[in-house]
Amino acid sequence: MWNHSDTRGAWTTISLVCALLSTGCVAQEADLKRTEKSLQQRIKQTSDESAQTRARQSQEISVLREQELPQLRGELERALHQAQELQGKQEDLKQRSAILEQQTKKLEQLAGKLDTENANRYAQVRESLNAQDVKTKADRDQFRTEMNSRLDDVNKQMEILRKELIEAVQKTNSALMKNVDARLEEQRKAAADSQNRQDQLAAKFAQFSQSLTGFRDSLTGLSERVSQEEQTNKAATAHINEMNKSVTSHLGEVNKSVASVAQKFAARFDEQDRRLDALSTAVDQAAPNTHVRGGNKAGARQPASKTAPRSAPMPSSDTATVEPVTPSAALPVQAEASTSESEESPRPQVSQSVEHSDKLEYERLLALFRDGNLDGARQGFAAFLRDYPSSDLSPNARYWLGESHYGKKDYRQAIDSYDRVELDFPQSEKVPAAILKKGYAYLAMKDKKRASSAFKQVVTLYPRSPEAGKASDKLSQLKESR
Numbered sequence: 001m002w003n004h005s006d007t008r009g010a011w012t013t014i015s016l017v018c019a020l021l022s023t024g025c026v027a028q029e030a031d032l033k034r035t036e037k038s039l040q041q042r043i044k045q046t047s048d049e050s051a052q053t054r055a056r057q058s059q060e061i062s063v064l065r066e067q068e069l070p071q072l073r074g075e076l077e078r079a080l081h082q083a084q085e086l087q088g089k090q091e092d093l094k095q096r097s098a099i100l101e102q103q104t105k106k107l108e109q110l111a112g113k114l115d116t117e118n119a120n121r122y123a124q125v126r127e128s129l130n131a132q133d134v135k136t137k138a139d140r141d142q143f144r145t146e147m148n149s150r151l152d153d154v155n156k157q158m159e160i161l162r163k164e165l166i167e168a169v170q171k172t173n174s175a176l177m178k179n180v181d182a183r184l185e186e187q188r189k190a191a192a193d194s195q196n197r198q199d200q201l202a203a204k205f206a207q208f209s210q211s212l213t214g215f216r217d218s219l220t221g222l223s224e225r226v227s228q229e230e231q232t233n234k235a236a237t238a239h240i241n242e243m244n245k246s247v248t249s250h251l252g253e254v255n256k257s258v259a260s261v262a263q264k265f266a267a268r269f270d271e272q273d274r275r276l277d278a279l280s281t282a283v284d285q286a287a288p289n290t291h292v293r294g295g296n297k298a299g300a301r302q303p304a305s306k307t308a309p310r311s312a313p314m315p316s317s318d319t320a321t322v323e324p325v326t327p328s329a330a331l332p333v334q335a336e337a338s339t340s341e342s343e344e345s346p347r348p349q350v351s352q353s354v355e356h357s358d359k360l361e362y363e364r365l366l367a368l369f370r371d372g373n374l375d376g377a378r379q380g381f382a383a384f385l386r387d388y389p390s391s392d393l394s395p396n397a398r399y400w401l402g403e404s405h406y407g408k409k410d411y412r413q414a415i416d417s418y419d420r421v422e423l424d425f426p427q428s429e430k431v432p433a434a435i436l437k438k439g440y441a442y443l444a445m446k447d448k449k450r451a452s453s454a455f456k457q458v459v460t461l462y463p464r465s466p467e468a469g470k471a472s473d474k475l476s477q478l479k480e481s482r
Contacts, residue, residue, distance in 0.1 A: 009046040010114060013039055017121050029132045036129065240423070358388040362397060369400055369407075378404035395421055395428035402437065411441040432462040436471055443474075452478055 016035060064072075361384055369377035381401035385394060402417030414437070421434035439454030455471035455478075462468055 007111065009042055010118060012042065014114070014118060014121070017125060029136065032125075032129060032132060241426075358384070358391045358393060361388070362391075362393045365397070366400060369404060374404045374407045378408070395425035395430045398424065399430040399434050402434065406437060406441060409444070411445050414438075414441050432458055432465040432467040435461075436467040439471065439474065448478055 016039065361380075365377055365380040365384060368380060378401060381397045381404065384391075384397045385401070388394065388397075391397075398417055398421045402414045402421070405411075405414035405417060418434040418438040418441070421428065422431050425431065435454055435458050439451045439458070442448075442451035442454060452475060455475045458465070458471040459468050459475070
């Protein structure tokens with residue numbers, strides 16, 4: 001069976017041959033060769049296209065068998081009712097197929113005729129091409145001889161170039177070998193040096209490892225010593241607390257004894273006043289003239305002024321205001337009594353002025369600190385502690401001295417001041433704040449261990465203080481940071 005593509009190719013070849021024969025270009029060799037090539041290419045193309053179409057059809061058939069057959073089976077059931085409708089159409093198609101068969105027979109007859117005509121024409125074209133091939137063979141032989149001679153010349157020149165290149169490569173290789181040998185020797189020497197260094201480093205590393213082990217042993221010993229020192233410190237702190245308790249109780253007893261001494265001195269002053277009143281009345285009675293009476297009236301006014309020191313020593317409980325009064329108890333003469341009273345009467349006022357002055361100085365220094373004059377506050381609080389060692393504001397001054405050091409970022413001095421507050425004034429209200437700020441100072445110095453111990457001390461010793469809440473917050477923050 002002839003395909004339509006084959007018939008088209010045949011018709012094109014026939015038309016081309018007819019055109020060539022009609023135009024009279026049979027004598028031109030190049031045109032014939034081109035036409036041959038084109039014919040052959042087209043024949044190949046037609047054959048390739050037919051093969052491709054057959055391959056595509058086979059692929060489509062395989063795809064249909066593998067993928068679409070299951071779908072078609074489902075669709076066949078739908079197509080059954082359409083088959084009846086198609087039967088009528090099939091009859092029409094049968095009639096048309098019969099007509100097509102008649103037409104195909106006619107086409108086959110025409111194809112036979114065309115085949116015979118093509119065979120005759122192909123034979124004629126082949127004869128003409130053979131004649132042209134004879135001519136082209138002679139031309140090809142001449143061209144080959146010329147090309148062979150030229151290739152021989154080129155080969156000779158290439159051999160000369162190869163020899164020159166070989167000589168140049170040998171020269172360069174010898175120089176490179178020398179350089180490579182020198183470099184290899186250098187590398188060998190460097191490798192030997194590096195090996196020696198590695199051996200030295202290994203020995204040093206062994207020594208270092210030994211020293212590390214010794215250092216670890218020393219660290220373990222130090223940790224044990226630190227733990228022992230902590231235990232001793234705890235015992236010392238317990239002992240100090242006991243001593244503080246004993247000292248506070250002793251101070252209470254001393255205060256009681258001072259109060260009793262003050263009462264005794266007050267009784268003695270009362271007795272002296274009574275004696276002075278009796279002496280003044282006796283002097284008034286013994287005076288004979290009015291001038292002496294006038295003097296007695298002036299003398300009678302003195303007891304009113306003497307009543308002032310009677311009440312002055314009573315409220316004071318300090319030993320500084322009471323102890324200097326003792327010499328006046330042994331004076332029986334009126335002049336000596338008057339001088340002792342005149343010396344002792346202003347002393348309570350001096351103690352009150354001292355208390356007033358230290359309070360004013362403390363408030364002034366605190367204002368300096370709040371204004372930001374840390375250097376002035378630091379110097380002032382140090383002078384305050386030196387000038388007023390027994391003031392009730394000494395623990396506060398010591399605390400604010402530590403705060404001024406803390407503000408200047410002198411954390412070590414601040415910690416010393418806070419420790420002095422705890423040691424020198426254990427009963428002060430500033431002790432929890434001083435311990436808390438000591439923990440802050442240790443945190444600023446990045447010593448978290450001591451800071452946490454200070455915060456724990458605040459929480460355990462002063463749980464009801466406002467500083468305990470801040471200390472517990474800091475402890476929780478330190479645990480989260482770990």
